[in-house]
Amino acid sequence: MSGIYIHIPFCRKACHYCDFHFSTSLSLKSELLACIEKEIELQAGTIDNTKIETIYFGGGTPSLLSAIELESILNKISHRFSISTEAEITLEANPDDLDKAYLDELASIGFNRLSIGIQSFFDEDLQYMNRIHNSEESINCIRLVQESQFDNFSVDLIFGGHTTNDEHWNKNLEKASNLDIPHLSIYGLTVEPKTALNHFIKSGKYPPLDDLKFGRQFSYTQAYLSSMGYEQYEVSNYSKKNYRSKHNSAYWSEKQYLGIGPSGHSFVNGARFYNISNNAKYVEAIKNSQIPQKKEILSPTDLYNEYIMTRLRTIEGLRISRIHSFPIFLKKYFEYAKEALIESNELIQAEDQCYIPSDQRIFTDRITQSLFYVA
Ligand code: SF4
Known part of the structure; x- marks a missing residue:
């Protein structure tokens, strides 16, 4: 899709x-x-x-x-x-x-x-x-x-x-x-x-x-x-x-999408593309058949952090099996970092799902950041 x-x-x-x-x-x-x-x-x-x-x-x-x-x-x-x-x-x-x-x-x-x-x-x-x-x-x-x-x-x-x-x-x-x-x-x-x-x-x-x-x-x-x-x-x-x-x-499910127009951004084949946020420059470039955009190839760590950030905003949360598909150092980091959050009831694990309970959702940004892997 x-x-x-x-x-x-x-x-x-x-x-x-x-x-x-x-x-x-x-x-x-x-x-x-x-x-x-x-x-x-x-x-x-x-x-x-x-x-x-x-x-x-x-x-x-x-x-x-x-x-x-x-x-x-x-x-x-x-x-x-x-x-x-x-x-x-x-x-x-x-x-x-x-x-x-x-x-x-x-x-x-x-x-x-x-x-x-x-x-x-x-x-x-x-x-x-x-x-x-x-x-x-x-x-x-x-x-x-x-x-x-x-x-x-x-x-x-x-x-x-x-x-x-x-x-x-x-x-x-x-x-x-x-x-x-x-x-x-x-x-x-x-x-x-x-x-x-x-x-x-x-x-x-x-x-x-x-x-x-x-x-x-x-x-x-x-x-x-x-x-x-x-x-x-x-x-x-x-x-x-x-x-x-x-x-x-x-957007929250790792699906690919195209963002068209000035400031549009896309996610295709594991890379992000950011169109320029300037109407005149956008028009000038497109007239010359150039898409004025920056490309960022996402590393496994970027993809992991993004998965955490987007999925934990949702009621379903993330899938442990997806976390296990990331390189082993990320999987191990997640297993370690999630323990304190589960202990304090900021994160609930139920079989393959891990989600933030309703009464903690106001703290979503802080909770997700504590699961980010920063090299
Ligand atoms: S300035 Fe335009 S884009 Fe921004 S909130 Fe108002 S209507 Fe929406």
């Missing part, structure tokens, strides 16, 4: 916390979309003889493209790759872009899943994050989606921000659950370098983020969503039965 990710690097407004690659200038849009199609051609054959099971348009804001622009890219993918008839085809969308006509068009050109950046149902939080939409648009958009052909959709929500007090956060979850949203991606706000949020904290406009609030809201989310029938199948992802994201699950 393989997946294709298409990065659309444009947004209408810069959210204060965001460090993804995007530009708020649309001046290069037409040229860049033509280059994405050309990169699809250049990449054809990279993952030979495998069915594409998932296609994901992320960004940036892919929903600022017209259905005609999106269809043209989808057509190019289907001409150059073999797409499974059951493929999950997702579009990331901002609420203000979705209306009935656009939703109908998206369904008719082949999209069968939406991932909607709601972030909060409170205007105070949305203004703090510098989101382009308001709370009324959030609710209206979800109702429109539910009346459309999309029964498979996800909503992003962000906790831990300065304006997101416990009352807001609990109500956000209640609203999401009452609206019967089948999949929720729940992210804790982080402060990334080169973001406006980082500048605001450095300049004293805001205090540092509150770790205790972060922990409280994370734990409340787990308890509340579990009581409402959601499964936390990955640290940041909750789904109702049969609504797990296939695309993201492939």
Whole structure:
């Protein structure tokens, strides 16, 4: 199984916390979309003889493209790759872009899943994050989606921000659950370098983020969503039965994927490829039939660390038999390092599986790091 990710690097407004690659200038849009199609051609054959099971348009804001622009890219993918008839085809969308006509068009050109950046149902939080939409648009958009052909959709929500007090956060979850949203991606706000949020904290406009609030809201989310029938199948992802994201699950399962567009990255045949995060340079290189990317061949240790990092984020955890397929020094290191974690109930081993129990999932980063092999 393989997946294709298409990065659309444009947004209408810069959210204060965001460090993804995007530009708020649309001046290069037409040229860049033509280059994405050309990169699809250049990449054809990279993952030979495998069915594409998932296609994901992320960004940036892919929903600022017209259905005609999106269809043209989808057509190019289907001409150059073999797409499974059951493929999950997702579009990331901002609420203000979705209306009935656009939703109908998206369904008719082949999209069968939406991932909607709601972030909060409170205007105070949305203004703090510098989101382009308001709370009324959030609710209206979800109702429109539910009346459309999309029964498979996800909503992003962000906790831990300065304006997101416990009352807001609990109500956000209640609203999401009452609206019967089948999949929720729940992210804790982080402060990334080169973001406006980082500048605001450095300049004293805001205090540092509150770790205790972060922990409280994370734990409340787990308890509340579990009581409402959601499964936390990955640290940041909750789904109702049969609504797990296939695309993201492939990232956590050592599956190969292609990332196309500026800042896209790929994992093919044990190597990682990183496309340049610069729209103008990307366009210039692709026009010359060069893919502007860096290649990193992953060593067995890199692959081991990555396996630990991705699999322990999931509810199933890792497979001991897979660990045993790594070179003996890594297998021995794992056997040694896991003992203390099992002793302290931070890790559970059950036959071939090893996973982080629900009450320890907030510490996933620390637990996985203690299993990393560092030469
Ligand atoms: S819309 Fe998404 S990609 Fe664009 S700035 Fe906001 S968070 Fe970042």
